Amino acid sequence: MGEINAVIHQPVRLKIMSALRALPPGEMLEFVRLKKIVEATEGNLGAHIQTLEEAGYVAVEKDFADNRPRTRVKLSREGRRAFEEYVAGLRDILGGAE
Amino acid sequence: MNLSPGQAAESLKEIERTQRRSAEAHEYAHASPQFILWGLIWMVGYTGSYLLPNYGFVRGINWLWFGLVVIGIAGSHILGRRRYQHLTPEALAKGKAIGLRWGMTMFVFYAFIIAVFAVLRPRNPMVSGAFIPLLIAAIYSVWGIWQGMRFLYAGIALAVLTLGGWFYLYQYFLPWMAAVGGGSLVLVGLWLRKV
Numbered sequence: 001m002g003e004i005n006a007v008i009h010q011p012v013r014l015k016i017m018s019a020l021r022a023l024p025p026g027e028m029l030e031f032v033r034l035k036k037i038v039e040a041t042e043g044n045l046g047a048h049i050q051t052l053e054e055a056g057y058v059a060v061e062k063d064f065a066d067n068r069p070r071t072r073v074k075l076s077r078e079g080r081r082a083f084e085e086y087v088a089g090l091r092d093i094l095g096g097a098e
Numbered sequence: 099m100n101l102s103p104g105q106a107a108e109s110l111k112e113i114e115r116t117q118r119r120s121a122e123a124h125e126y127a128h129a130s131p132q133f134i135l136w137g138l139i140w141m142v143g144y145t146g147s148y149l150l151p152n153y154g155f156v157r158g159i160n161w162l163w164f165g166l167v168v169i170g171i172a173g174s175h176i177l178g179r180r181r182y183q184h185l186t187p188e189a190l191a192k193g194k195a196i197g198l199r200w201g202m203t204m205f206v207f208y209a210f211i212i213a214v215f216a217v218l219r220p221r222n223p224m225v226s227g228a229f230i231p232l233l234i235a236a237i238y239s240v241w242g243i244w245q246g247m248r249f250l251y252a253g254i255a256l257a258v259l260t261l262g263g264w265f266y267l268y269q270y271f272l273p274w275m276a277a278v279g280g281g282s283l284v285l286v287g288l289w290l291r292k293v
Contacts, residue, residue, distance in 0.1 A: 022124065033123055
């Protein structure tokens with residue numbers, strides 16, 4: 001049994017962090033695209049992004065593209081480190097079970 | 099918070115699944131404008147190849163395609179730069195290195211085509227008009243096997259349309275490739291944008 005980051009270990013937040021971790025460092029994912037990948041409702045996704053933002057794991061940028069408002073999310077350096085520690089923790093649990 | 103090995107394994111599986119979906123969606127988003135750009139270039143190129151008054155004289159067609167390829171490479175470069183313009187300096191440097199690799203890949207690709215034509219010396223411009231789309235279809239298919247099934251479907255569709263035009267509509271092969279070959283690339287670009 002191991003200690004696991006409770007902020008990341010929640011189904012929607014885990015998907016958000018995984019989706020952002022799959023991007024090259026510094027790249028952002030549009031909210032609408034993230035919604036499709038995570039398969040969450042707009043309100044649900046927004047609430048979980050806020051939790052991750054408060055933890056310092058993601059950064060949110062709002063701007064206009066083609067005269068339409070756009071929200072983009074990216075993994076912070078802290079978020080990348082926390083996610084890697086989380087994955088290492090999961091692997092440790094599996095390793096300990098073998 | 100404590101987890102059992104079963105819960106940890108399930109979380110790792112979910113991470114892998116989501117990362118794959120995200121990486122695919124990311125690739126699709128950035129490939130989409132490139133497909134549209136090259137689809138339009140094909141439409142102009144094949145239409146021009148069909149309508150050029152000196153059709154049959156390979157030189158005129160070569161110059162047309164040369165000009166279009168230069169426009170295409172410049173356009174691809176601009177689209178590539180847009181992809182990285184908002185990034186941090188660190189990520190931007192990485193983006194430039196990737197851009198350089200893409201440039202070198204394109205150079206190898208065109209050098210290969212020139213080398214093949216130098217050896218095979220196709221007298222009929224329609225042969226080169228079919229060979230290049232088939233080669234691109236093969237590249238998309240291989241890319242799709244590794245990076246996302248939509249590229250594979252695009253490659254298969256392009257190959258089928260090219261061969262269909264060659265074997266069943268040979269007389270109209272060039273306008274066929276303008277409408278269906280170029281058109282399908284544009285449609286694939288729009289389809290990838292929807293992901």
